[in-house]
Amino acid sequence: MTDKELVEKAIVGDDDAFLSLMLTHKEALYRTALAYLKNNEDALEAVQEVTFRAYEKIHSLRKPEYAKTWLIRIMMNYCRDVLYKQKRLLLDEDFIMQQGISEDYTYLEVEEALRQLTDDQRELIHLKYLQDVKIKEIAEMTATPEGTVKTRLYKALKLLRSFIVEKGEIRRV
Known part of the structure; x- marks a missing residue:
């Protein structure tokens, strides 16, 4: 079946x-x-x-x-x-250290970057990249034209990249 x-x-x-x-x-x-x-x-x-x-x-x-x-x-x-x-509550580094979590902050940095997005942008990233939902399906699900979904996805990824690059530069200083 x-x-x-x-x-x-x-x-x-x-x-x-x-x-x-x-x-x-x-x-x-x-x-x-x-x-x-x-x-x-x-x-x-x-x-x-x-x-x-x-x-x-x-x-x-x-x-x-x-x-x-x-x-x-x-x-x-x-x-x-x-x-x-x-x-x-947002986790801060002191709380993380108290919990004994390792010093690999990659996951937390990605989470922090995702929090910089709007709920709609986060949802779009989640559907497309974590659930592998096709753009056409997202468009139908949200009653939005495919081109608009692509544009919103592009803008969300651009914001994520800029935030991550900016954070990386701060750490290198």
Whole structure:
């Protein structure tokens, strides 16, 4: 059975098809949650909550071929809600040292650079480069022309590059 057929069965109420759909995409959902929430337990809870939300709304999925994108979008919205409620604190170097985390700051520098982007730009980078969603699918998902998506992606990458280059120059001094 193809992925599209599986989704079509899930839409009409086949619970086994829905379960198979979720199992197929659970890794992508987990990685998305982990990228946003930075915590294994919170990410697992997010996958559970998104599974429930998707089950309730699967009948509203209009294009079965975009089921993965639809699920990831639900996850991203859920994670944003969680982060908003938690009003997450930014980690500083003293806190990191207290936690015994190694001195490899590459990951933190990338996170810091991503925080310089708007939510929409961060979402676009996440979809394109972490979830490998095609520009055409992003355009359809956001009801935005493909050219606009490409332009926004280009601008977001340019901002990331300039921030990382600027940080690199500060460190070298």
